[in-house]
Amino acid sequence: MDVPPLLEVADLRLTYRTSRGPVRAVDGVGFDLRRGEAMVVLGESGCGKSSLAKALLRLLPRNAEGLGGQVRLAGEDVLALPEERFRAEVRWTRIALVMQAAMSALNPVVRVGEQVAEPLRVHRGWSRVQAMEQAARTFALVGVASDFLQRYPFELSGGMRQRVVLAMALVTEPEVVILDEPTSALDVLTQAGIMNVLKRIKAELGTSFILITHDVATSSELADRVALMYAGQFVEVADAADFFAHPAHPYARLLMASVPRLHQAERPVHIPGQPPSLLAPPAGCRFAARCPQRFARCDQDPEVFASGARHRVRCWLHADTVGCGEERTASRTLRPGGEGR
Amino acid sequence: MSDAPLLEVRDLRTWFELRQWGFLRVGSVRAVDGVSFELARGEAVAFVGESGCGKSSLARTLLGLHRPSGGEVVFEGQDVAGLAGAALKRYRARVGYVQQDPYGALPPFMNVRRLLAEPLIVHGVMDRAERERRIRAVLEEVRLAPEEVLHKFPHMLSGGQQQRVVIARALILAPHLIIADEPVSMLDASVRVEILSLLRQIQRERELTLAFITHDLATVRHFAERLFVMYAGRIVEQAPVDELLDHPLHPYTQALLAAIADPDADNASRQREIPPGEPPSLVKPPAGCRFHPRCPHAIAGHCDRDEPPMLAPRPGHGVACWLHE
Numbered sequence: 317m318d319v320p321p322l323l324e325v326a327d328l329r330l331t332y333r334t335s336r337g338p339v340r341a342v343d344g345v346g347f348d349l350r351r352g353e354a355m356v357v358l359g360e361s362g363c364g365k366s367s368l369a370k371a372l373l374r375l376l377p378r379n380a381e382g383l384g385g386q387v388r389l390a391g392e393d394v395l396a397l398p399e400e401r402f403r404a405e406v407r408w409t410r411i412a413l414v415m416q417a418a419m420s421a422l423n424p425v426v427r428v429g430e431q432v433a434e435p436l437r438v439h440r441g442w443s444r445v446q447a448m449e450q451a452a453r454t455f456a457l458v459g460v461a462s463d464f465l466q467r468y469p470f471e472l473s474g475g476m477r478q479r480v481v482l483a484m485a486l487v488t489e490p491e492v493v494i495l496d497e498p499t500s501a502l503d504v505l506t507q508a509g510i511m512n513v514l515k516r517i518k519a520e521l522g523t524s525f526i527l528i529t530h531d532v533a534t535s536s537e538l539a540d541r542v543a544l545m546y547a548g549q550f551v552e553v554a555d556a557a558d559f560f561a562h563p564a565h566p567y568a569r570l571l572m573a574s575v576p577r578l579h580q581a582e583r584p585v586h587i588p589g590q591p592p593s594l595l596a597p598p599a600g601c602r603f604a605a606r607c608p609q610r611f612a613r614c615d616q617d618p619e620v621f622a623s624g625a626r627h628r629v630r631c632w633l634h635a636d637t638v639g640c641g642e643e644r645t646a647s648r649t650l651r652p653g654g655e656g657r
Numbered sequence: 658m659s660d661a662p663l664l665e666v667r668d669l670r671t672w673f674e675l676r677q678w679g680f681l682r683v684g685s686v687r688a689v690d691g692v693s694f695e696l697a698r699g700e701a702v703a704f705v706g707e708s709g710c711g712k713s714s715l716a717r718t719l720l721g722l723h724r725p726s727g728g729e730v731v732f733e734g735q736d737v738a739g740l741a742g743a744a745l746k747r748y749r750a751r752v753g754y755v756q757q758d759p760y761g762a763l764p765p766f767m768n769v770r771r772l773l774a775e776p777l778i779v780h781g782v783m784d785r786a787e788r789e790r791r792i793r794a795v796l797e798e799v800r801l802a803p804e805e806v807l808h809k810f811p812h813m814l815s816g817g818q819q820q821r822v823v824i825a826r827a828l829i830l831a832p833h834l835i836i837a838d839e840p841v842s843m844l845d846a847s848v849r850v851e852i853l854s855l856l857r858q859i860q861r862e863r864e865l866t867l868a869f870i871t872h873d874l875a876t877v878r879h880f881a882e883r884l885f886v887m888y889a890g891r892i893v894e895q896a897p898v899d900e901l902l903d904h905p906l907h908p909y910t911q912a913l914l915a916a917i918a919d920p921d922a923d924n925a926s927r928q929r930e931i932p933p934g935e936p937p938s939l940v941k942p943p944a945g946c947r948f949h950p951r952c953p954h955a956i957a958g959h960c961d962r963d964e965p966p967m968l969a970p971r972p973g974h975g976v977a978c979w980l981h982e
């Protein structure tokens with residue numbers, strides 16, 4: 317239990333300035349991720365998943381402000397690094413991101429091999445030959461034949477393009493790879509093929525993954541850990557086995573009941589209502605308007621409670637489940653660690 | 658109401674010519690290649706298959722947006738290929754279309770009122786008050802509050818609301834058949850079930866025929882009565898939905914079902930069995946059974962030579978595979 321986590325995130329915040337006021341897209345997010353572990357971030361459209369990814373990589377649009385909190389990578393707070401050092405030492409080389417819809421953003425007039433080799437030449441200063449050799453190795457890793465190095469994006473199927481985009485993120489052998497909705501646009505067989513590749517890379521290279529998706533069933537293909545996001549905050553973080561079998565937060569329970577299953581006779585239910593605006597989130601619990609278990613206390617902002625080792629829930633219903641005195645003073649954000657302290 | 662099918666499709670082909678430098682014919686993409694089926698009045702069916710297997714091309718041919726290269730589409734007893742002028746216009750009003758991408762389906766410069774008035778005007782509803790009445794009625798049918806959305810432009814609506822507007826537009830001319838091409842694949846998982854339930858409910862209330870195209874085998878049981886599985890431009894298996902999901906007979910259907918995950922933490926520790934390779938080229942499809950290069954049960958010398966016909970090894974269950982001869 318003494319292995320320090322690879323990535324420790326605490327109280328991460330990101331706000332966008334808009335003409336109608338600040339949008340708090342990431343509002344006090346915390347978690348930890350171990351080496352070789354995959355954490356899935358689940359949540360409805362607009363809850364802040366992509367913004368979280370951008371915050372971790374410090375890839376911010378112009379109207380972003382108030383990026384704050386801590387992001388410790390192997391113990392070092394990389395959020396505090398000056399931009400030049402972050403660019404040189406962290407972004408793409410130690411933490412890489414496959415952006416949402418990246419496969420449609422491939423440069424149509426450059427051969428895909430060159431595009432995969434590019435990060436090595438730009439960020440590592442490798443020679444063309446060296447970089448192409450590494451690109452070929454990475455193609456093999458993601459299951460693309462090496463003669464595809466010479467092809468253009470339009471000559472590839474959707475599944476192959478997604479593998480190329482994955483190769484682009486893996487070519488620098490980063491420790492953490494963030495994938496934003498990598499398979500949402502693909503059909504079941506292609507999707508299963510990509511998930512197989514990710515599982516193999518995780519097992520063979522010990523890469524840590526953060527997989528962002530709104531598809532619960534697909535998320536279970538990779539997840540060791542699950543984080544459920546709602547209106548800019550994590551409302552539950554748990555081991556995948558716990559989360560899928562015994563979701564604790566009322567939103568998590570509704571979400572699991574809404575997942576269609578192949579051999580289930582009853583029609584899945586849908587979660588009534590809509591998430592709140594991040595422009596002016598309601599006081600108290602942000603899920604209250606849709607929560608079937610709401611009670612008087614929910615008018616106050618719920619604290620984060622520990623309902624087991626490495627299991628955190630932001631909901632008043634779990635106020636009694638706290639095991640030890642130290643965790644009773646649970647912070648207002650999901651802080652990393654816990655059981656080892 | 659007669660027992661004659663609403664729609665009969667016989668040996669339908671939709672081929673797209675491939676040309677080099679704009680004129681030299683170098684082959685054809687056989688997007689739909691010998692498809693036959695019938696739809697009864699008031700039934701809901703689904704078509705499933707991988708990307709590029711020809712589902713959208715089939716839908717667009719049925720809608721009269723592509724001219725068939727061969728075969729017949731007979732709707733309410735009339736051959737659609739022969740329709741022109743007023744008859745074609747009437748046919749288009751009888752068949753509603755919910756398109757794959759709600760974000761691209763709605764013209765950005767029209768508000769919801771204008772969007773829904775358009776088909777009414779085109780089809781000769783000239784009385785303004787009558788149009789307004791029908792627009793409000795159809796919005797309520799798709800559970801949108803008219804006052805809230807009538808003046809809004811598409812970008813002001815969420816994906817789910819946009820898709821409801823697309824459905825309202827498909828319904829407003831009181832069609833007998835709705836073709837919905839992946840009506841929810843672009844939407845968030847959390848609103849998919851809601852939209853599919855809505856479509857199914859309207860289909861039952863209006864007793865219309867619903868044909869929807871989907872990748873999503875996990876929801877299909879709840880929203881369709883019969884299922885067609887397509888592979889490389891052809892239907893390879895068809896049966897009532899419970900029968901097909903519980904007793905899949907075609908090796909391709911079996912592969913599709915095996916690729917679907919129910920949420921389970923154990924999934925992460927095992928590789929999923931998927932057929933090797935990719936769907937074949939539709940320009941030069943493989944001889945014999947089109948699935949043979951990827952099929953674990955292929956019979957050498959037979960499957961790679963002879964095209965399997967649609968066989969019926971179980972009542973009401975058709976499968977195009979030599980294993981079931």
Ligand SMILES: Nc1ncnc2c1ncn2[C@@H]1O[C@H](COP(=O)(O)OP(=O)(O)OP(=O)(O)O)[C@@H](O)[C@H]1O
Nearest residue numbers: 673686688706707708709710711712713714715939
């Ligand atoms: N207008 C066209 N001209 C040439 N080829 C076309 C045309 N429309 C479709 N095709 C080709 O026909 C084949 C079937 O396409 P179609 O869009 O019908 O498949 P699909 O099953 O709907 O796929 P997806 O799920 O990705 O939308 C593809 O190879 C496609 O590239």
Ligand SMILES: Nc1ncnc2c1ncn2[C@@H]1O[C@H](COP(=O)(O)OP(=O)(O)O)[C@@H](O)[C@H]1O
Nearest residue numbers: 332339341360361362363364365366367377594
């Ligand atoms: N550049 C931006 N300016 C203003 N608001 C933004 C910007 N990018 C995202 N948002 C808003 O931030 C919230 C979270 O967005 P995003 O992270 O993209 O969500 P997701 O990926 O979960 O769909 C949404 O309300 C979205 O509208």
Ligand code: SF4
Nearest residue numbers: 601604607614631632
């Ligand atoms: S804090 Fe209250 S309203 Fe919020 S999820 Fe828990 S029970 Fe529901």
Ligand code: SF4
Nearest residue numbers: 946949952960978979
């Ligand atoms: S006909 Fe032969 S190749 Fe085709 S699916 Fe059946 S067994 Fe496989």
Ligand SMILES: [Mg+2]
Nearest residue numbers: 365366416496
């Ligand atoms: Mg996103």
Ligand SMILES: [Mg+2]
Nearest residue numbers: 712713757838
């Ligand atoms: Mg399509």
